[in-house]
Amino acid sequence: MTSDDVALRRAHDSDALAAADVWLRSFAAALPTVRCAHSAAQVRDWFSRVLIPQYETWVAIAGNTVVGLLVLNGRDLKQLYLDPSWRGRGLGDRFMALAKQRQPEGLSLSTFQVNGPARRFYERHGFTEAERTDGQSNDEAEPDIRYVWTPRSS
Template sequence: MNSGDILLHRARAADARPAADVWLRSYAAALPTVRCAHGEDDVRDWFARVLIPQYETWVAVTGSTVVGLLVLKGNELKQLYLEPPWRGRGLGDRFMALAKQQKPDGLSLWTFQVNGPARRFYQRHGFIEAERTDGQRNDEREPDVRYVWQPQT
């Protein structure tokens, strides 16, 4: 199955747990050296109470299975996570196109410095490094980097 067989839609309350589970699996696979600052139950609660009802949250679904998520808050891309088997199959590109369509005036995001694949992905999509920190402002205390994207004028 390719990413064209996937439906992207705004997340609903029923998507909270499966989206949180995608986040947990993706985080563990992509960031094995980064301590997850929150337990699984806290992550699921955060999805149900905050991300789905308060932010612009999108999910990617094949059949009835959530395989990816995108979270926007204002002009910030807060989350972009895919089930590990779906990485490198075009789904992230579809989410990025959606994010740029939803926020045509520009986007910013944070990612961990250690996450080379994510950093290359964002750079490939026109994001420029704007700032690095020592991680003292994030829950994981992990050095991070902020990227920005501005549309071509």
């Protein structure tokens, strides 16, 4: 199955646990040196009670399985996580195109400084570094970078 065979759609309440599990697997695979600040149960609860009901949450569905998620809060790209087996297959590019379509005036996001692959991905998609922080504003207390994307004028 290719990325083109995967459906992107708004998340339903029933997607919360599967999306949380994608987040947990992706976090563990992409950030092995970063301490996850919340237990798996807390992450699943947060997806069920907060993320899906209160934010613009999209999921990628391969067959009947959630394999990725994108979360927007206005111009803030809050989450972009893929199941580790789906990295490098174009699904992140599709999510990024969707995010830019949903917020054509621009986007901002934060990613951990140690997450080199994510940083390269965002920079490849036109995001520029706006600020580095010491991590005091995130739950993991991990130094991060705030990126911004502003569309080019026509």
